Amino acid sequence: MATAEQVKALMRSHFNDESERFFTIALQVAAHEAMKGHSALAHDIRRIVDNEKKKKVRLIQFPRELNSLLLTEEPEETLNELVLKEKQKKRIQQVIYEYRMQAKLKSHGLMHRRKILLIGPPGTGKTMTTRVLAHELHLPLHTVQVDRLVTKYMGETSSKLRLIFDLIADEVGVYLFDEFDAIGGERSMENDVGEMRRVLNAFLQFIEQDTSDSIIVAATNNPGLLDKALFRRFDDVIFYENPNSAQRKILISNVLGVFIAGRFSWEKVLKYSGSLSHSEIKNACFDALKQAILADKQNVTSSDLCGVFRYRCQARNEM
Numbered sequence: 001m002a003t004a005e006q007v008k009a010l011m012r013s014h015f016n017d018e019s020e021r022f023f024t025i026a027l028q029v030a031a032h033e034a035m036k037g038h039s040a041l042a043h044d045i046r047r048i049v050d051n052e053k054k055k056k057v058r059l060i061q062f063p064r065e066l067n068s069l070l071l072t073e074e075p076e077e078t079l080n081e082l083v084l085k086e087k088q089k090k091r092i093q094q095v096i097y098e099y100r101m102q103a104k105l106k107s108h109g110l111m112h113r114r115k116i117l118l119i120g121p122p123g124t125g126k127t128m129t130t131r132v133l134a135h136e137l138h139l140p141l142h143t144v145q146v147d148r149l150v151t152k153y154m155g156e157t158s159s160k161l162r163l164i165f166d167l168i169a170d171e172v173g174v175y176l177f178d179e180f181d182a183i184g185g186e187r188s189m190e191n192d193v194g195e196m197r198r199v200l201n202a203f204l205q206f207i208e209q210d211t212s213d214s215i216i217v218a219a220t221n222n223p224g225l226l227d228k229a230l231f232r233r234f235d236d237v238i239f240y241e242n243p244n245s246a247q248r249k250i251l252i253s254n255v256l257g258v259f260i261a262g263r264f265s266w267e268k269v270l271k272y273s274g275s276l277s278h279s280e281i282k283n284a285c286f287d288a289l290k291q292a293i294l295a296d297k298q299n300v301t302s303s304d305l306c307g308v309f310r311y312r313c314q315a316r317n318e319m
C-alpha cells in the first residue's frame with residue numbers, strides 16, 4: 001500500500017487540481033510498490049497514468065492547409081506547479097486576471113493583455129507557462145509548428161501566417177509560436193533574401209492588427225536574434241532564468257517527495273545543482289529515483305542526487 005504521506009499528497013494534488021503533480025505522485029506510488037515486489041500493481045498504476053496522459057492529446061481539425069502546422073492540446077498544468085520567482089508569477093497572474101476581467105476592460109475601451117513574449121534559456125518554463133495559461137483560462141492550446149511553417153512552406157509562409165491569424169480571430173484559444181526566432185529574426189541579417197523579410201513584415205502587420213480575444217505567446221531562447229521592431233508589438237515581455245536555490249529545493253521536493261532520505265544534505269545538493277535548468281533538475285531527480293528503485297533502495301540520498309547532477313552537468317558540457 002502507498003504510504004500515508006503519498007495518500008495525503010495524492011489527495012492534496014487532486015483537490016488543488018494539480019494533475020501533473022498527481023501523475024508524479026502516482027508514479028512514486030508505483031515505484032514504491034515495485035520496490036516491495038508488487039510488480040503487477042505497479043504496472044497497473046503506470047498503465048492508468050499513461051492512458052490518462054494520452055487522452056489529453058489530439059490533433060486539430062482546422063482548415064486542411066493548417067493541419068500539419070498546428071497541434072492542439074488541452075493542458076493540465078496549473079499555476080501552482082510552475083516554480084518561478086514571485087515577480088514572474090505576478091506577470092502571469094496579471095495576464096490571467098485581465099483575461100477574466102476582459103468585459104469590464106472592454107466597457108472602458110481597453111483590451112486585456114494578450115500578446116506575450118517569453119524569453120529565456122532552455123528548460124526554464126516558457127512552454128510550461130503557456131500550458132498553464134491555457135489551463136487556467138480553460139482555453140485550448142494551439143502550438144504553431146514554426147519550424148515547419150518556415151521550412152516546409154518556404155515561399156508561402158506569409159499566406160499560411162495569414163490563415164493562422166484568421167484562426168486566432170475566429171477560434172479563441174492560446175496560440176504559441178515556439179522557437180519564435182525562426183520567424184522573428186533580425187530583418188537585416190543573413191536571411192535578407194526577401195522571403196524571410198516578407199515573413200517577418202507579415203507577422204509584424206498581423207500581430208499589430210490583431211484585436212481578437214485569443215492569447216498570443218511567442219517564446220524564444222535567442223532574444224539577440226529578434227528584430228527590435230517586434231518588442232513593442234507585445235503587451236508584455238517576461239524573462240526566464242535558471243532556478244535559484246529556493247526554487248531548486250521546491251523542484252527536487254516535488255519530484256522526490258517521500259523518497260528523500262532522512263539525513264539529506266540540502267546544502268550539498270543545492271550547490272551541485274547550481275547551473276541546471278528547471279527541466280534538467282526534474283529529469284535528474286527522476287534519474288536518481290529510477291536508480292534507487294532498480295537498486296532496491298528505499299530512498300534517494302544527497303550523494304545519489306549529487307552524482308546525477310554531476311553527470312547532467314558533464315553531459316551538457318560535452319554537447
Ligand SMILES: Nc1ncnc2c1ncn2[C@@H]1O[C@H](COP(=O)(O)OP(=O)(O)OP(=O)(O)O)[C@@H](O)[C@H]1O
Nearest residue numbers: 081082083121122123124125126127128221278279
Ligand atoms: N519553472 C518551472 N517550474 C516547474 N517545472 C518546470 C519549469 N520549467 C521547466 N519545468 C519542467 O521542465 C519541462 C520543460 O520545460 P519547458 O518546456 O517549459 O521549457 P522551455 O523554457 O520552454 O524550454 P525551451 O526553450 O527548450 O523550449 C516542463 O514540462 C516541466 O516539467
Ligand SMILES: [Mg+2]
Nearest residue numbers: 126127178219
Ligand atoms: Mg519551450
